[in-house]
Amino acid sequence: MKEMQKEAKDVSHYGEFGGQYIPETLMNELKNVANAYNKYKDDPDFLKELHDLLNNYANRPSLLYYADKMTKDLGGAKIYLKREDLNHTGAHKINNVIGQALIAKRMGKTRLIAETGAGQHGVATATIAALFGMKCEIFMGKVDTDRQKLNVYRMQLLGAKVHPITSGSMVLKDAVNAALQNWASRIDDTFYVLGSAVGPYPFPEMVHDFQSVISKESKAQILEAEGRLPDAVVACVGGGSNAIGSFAEYIDDKDVELIGCEAAGKGVDTDQTAATIERGSVGIFHGMKSLFLQNDDGQIDQVYSISAGLDYPGVGPEHARLAELKRAKYVGITDDEAVNAFEYIAKTEGIIAAIESCHALAYVMKLAPTMSKDKIIICTVSGRGDKDVASIAKYRGVDIDE
Amino acid sequence: MSNLKEVFANKKAFIPFVVADDPDIETTVANVLTLAQNGADIVELGIPFSDPVADGPVIQKADLRAFKADVNTNVVFEIVEKIRQKSSVPIVFLTYLNIPFKYGYDKFCQRCQELDISGLVIPDAPIEEQCELKPYAEKYGVDLIPLIAPTSADRIEKIAQSATGFIYVVSSLGVTGVRDELAIQQLSETIERIKKVTDVPAAIGFGIHSSEQAGKLATIADGIIIGSAVVQIVADGGDVQKNLGEYALSIKDAISVKA
Numbered sequence: 001m002k003e004m005q006k007e008a009k010d011v012s013h014y015g016e017f018g019g020q021y022i023p024e025t026l027m028n029e030l031k032n033v034a035n036a037y038n039k040y041k042d043d044p045d046f047l048k049e050l051h052d053l054l055n056n057y058a059n060r061p062s063l064l065y066y067a068d069k070m071t072k073d074l075g076g077a078k079i080y081l082k083r084e085d086l087n088h089t090g091a092h093k094i095n096n097v098i099g100q101a102l103i104a105k106r107m108g109k110t111r112l113i114a115e116t117g118a119g120q121h122g123v124a125t126a127t128i129a130a131l132f133g134m135k136c137e138i139f140m141g142k143v144d145t146d147r148q149k150l151n152v153y154r155m156q157l158l159g160a161k162v163h164p165i166t167s168g169s170m171v172l173k174d175a176v177n178a179a180l181q182n183w184a185s186r187i188d189d190t191f192y193v194l195g196s197a198v199g200p201y202p203f204p205e206m207v208h209d210f211q212s213v214i215s216k217e218s219k220a221q222i223l224e225a226e227g228r229l230p231d232a233v234v235a236c237v238g239g240g241s242n243a244i245g246s247f248a249e250y251i252d253d254k255d256v257e258l259i260g261c262e263a264a265g266k267g268v269d270t271d272q273t274a275a276t277i278e279r280g281s282v283g284i285f286h287g288m289k290s291l292f293l294q295n296d297d298g299q300i301d302q303v304y305s306i307s308a309g310l311d312y313p314g315v316g317p318e319h320a321r322l323a324e325l326k327r328a329k330y331v332g333i334t335d336d337e338a339v340n341a342f343e344y345i346a347k348t349e350g351i352i353a354a355i356e357s358c359h360a361l362a363y364v365m366k367l368a369p370t371m372s373k374d375k376i377i378i379c380t381v382s383g384r385g386d387k388d389v390a391s392i393a394k395y396r397g398v399d400i401d402e
Numbered sequence: 403m404s405n406l407k408e409v410f411a412n413k414k415a416f417i418p419f420v421v422a423d424d425p426d427i428e429t430t431v432a433n434v435l436t437l438a439q440n441g442a443d444i445v446e447l448g449i450p451f452s453d454p455v456a457d458g459p460v461i462q463k464a465d466l467r468a469f470k471a472d473v474n475t476n477v478v479f480e481i482v483e484k485i486r487q488k489s490s491v492p493i494v495f496l497t498y499l500n501i502p503f504k505y506g507y508d509k510f511c512q513r514c515q516e517l518d519i520s521g522l523v524i525p526d527a528p529i530e531e532q533c534e535l536k537p538y539a540e541k542y543g544v545d546l547i548p549l550i551a552p553t554s555a556d557r558i559e560k561i562a563q564s565a566t567g568f569i570y571v572v573s574s575l576g577v578t579g580v581r582d583e584l585a586i587q588q589l590s591e592t593i594e595r596i597k598k599v600t601d602v603p604a605a606i607g608f609g610i611h612s613s614e615q616a617g618k619l620a621t622i623a624d625g626i627i628i629g630s631a632v633v634q635i636v637a638d639g640g641d642v643q644k645n646l647g648e649y650a651l652s653i654k655d656a657i658s659v660k661a
């Protein structure tokens with residue numbers, strides 16, 4: 001948002017949020033990454049290679065699909081689905097990984113590391129590392145390696161080493177800790193491909209830019225299909241990468257409502273939740289000042305969601321700012337609501353969507369009927385749900401052999 | 403500004419580290435007093451954080467033991483109060499920025515002054531991000547002790563120039579923990595560069611455990627910080643006071659000969 005940048009302290013902040021709260025060991029390397037990013041982001045050769053990979057390898061542009069049956073069934077606004085699930089590797093994560101890996105390559109790095117929650121970012125990173133002939137190591141909480149076994153094996157097939165992290169609550173935040181530690185111990189040959197719109201500058205900005213391909217496309221696609229902008233854009237929010245990518249091109253279009261769906265777990269008012277924006281407070285963690293679920297002493301909470309990709313106690317600094325400015329609205333969706341949406345979208349549209357994405361779909365199921373038929377909603381389906389089939393079956397008490 | 407600089411006058415300072423409330427309040431108080439009586443010139447007291455990204459496994463485990471004992475920021479202040487009834491040994495806190503941030507920078511630094519805490523070491527607050535905390539630290543005379551890493555390169559002078567108290571020179575890449583190989587050559591170059599721009603003392607830490615290492619490093623630095631090795635003695639149990647005392651004396655002895 002142009003207006004937002006103007007009032008910002010500097011490029012590394014979004015209002016009071018953002019910054020580079022990171023050990024001294026990494027400060028020069030962050031500067032190197034920022035310099036490289038700023039050097040290449042408008043470079044014609046870089047952009048050519050980026051777009052070539054996005055289009056010819058990752059299967060972009062992704063479809064903007066009119067969900068006719070869902071629209072009729074819900075009886076309100078027209079629903080369009082931005083199908084990031086159809087990307088190569090099955091989620092939006094590949095958009096960002098291709099971008100960051102191209103920067104890494106230009107910096108002369110030969111080893112990529114990444115954290116992952118659901119495994120989608122890990123799979124995307126392992127995929128591009130294989131394609132680029134780079135070494136790859138992935139950090140993933142032990143709880144997540146257990147509930148996303150399929151993705152663990154996919155990463156291994158792609159030649160990556162997966163480290164199950166047993167410290168802390170053994171989920172995404174602990175994987176980020178481990179990846180940061182590994183990076184600090186080995187910056188010479190290593191690039192940390194951060195998978196969400198979080199962390200120290202320049203990561204939130206890079207991730208924003210590389211994911212904004214989602215809304216660049218959707219804007220052109222909806223203008224083509226409907227001749228006008230949507231009334232609402234809905235996306236799920238873990239750290240906030242698919243959401244910021246889905247929102248980016250509409251932030252200055254004040255009539256487009258932007259809605260981020262957080263994981264409420266067992267409920268926003270329970271302690272089994274990951275609804276950071278609704279329940280969190282300002283804090284400093286993982287390199288950024290932002291909103292976090294934490295106790296009064298500033299100890300970061302162990303959060304909970306059925307979705308490994310949304311199971312994170314923080315949110316990207318730009319979302320914290322958009323929430324503060326009330327430019328975007330953030331709502332909590334419970335496990336139950338997400339699982340219902342998982343089944344609904346499968347039966348209604350024949351799409352098995354990631355449980356993360358189903359948090360956004362669940363909100364659309366509530367929102368669409370309240371809007372008139374001439375209104376338009378775009379909902380981002382951030383990933384496909386094959387990885388979740390086993391755990392949803394378990395949630396429903398069905399025993400299937402994996 | 404605190405009186406930390408004076409601690410380094412005419413001697414090499416020994417700066418051991420213990421995690422507050424590991425494994426309980428009384429033991430921490432006893433450990434700090436034992437270290438102070440056996441050669442520690444400054445004690446670094448860690449306020450545990452849920453996600454200590456700059457710390458290795460030994461200190462992470464100590465943090466977990468402290469959390470088991472229900473540590474929180476006020477408990478740590480209570481521990482210092484108890485220490486202060488018996489000792490005026492200079493103390494600095496090591497913690498992560500979110501702890502003072504949530505406590506309130508003003509209130510936190512005021513408590514530090516009341517308890518005669520000389521300085522703060524905050525690994526996730528590089529100098530660029532200290533600007534919000536700094537006015538309060540200065541108001542209450544608490545030094546913000548900066549870290550200089552092997553990767554600091556062109557940042558060394560800038561960091562050194564703005565330092566008060568002492569400078570924490572990180573001996574190796576990555577997290578805290580016991581290491582055998584230390585790049586002495588690079589370290590002495592770093593310290594030379596520091597000395598050119600400031601007379602604030604420079605202490606070396608991260609990965610030091612043996613008295614032999616400490617002795618060697620004391621020839622190039624003004625002080626030696628020992629973290630994981632001290633925390634491990636606490637973790638090993640047995641007669642912790644005796645073991646800590648002997649260890650502290652051996653380090654103090656090793657670094658004093660060079661002074």
Ligand SMILES: Cc1ncc(COP(=O)(O)O)c(C=O)c1O
Nearest residue numbers: 120238239240241242309382383
């Ligand atoms: C399919 C999918 N959607 C969403 C997310 C959440 O991440 P973000 O909020 O960065 O888009 C993940 C993360 O693993 C994911 O795999």
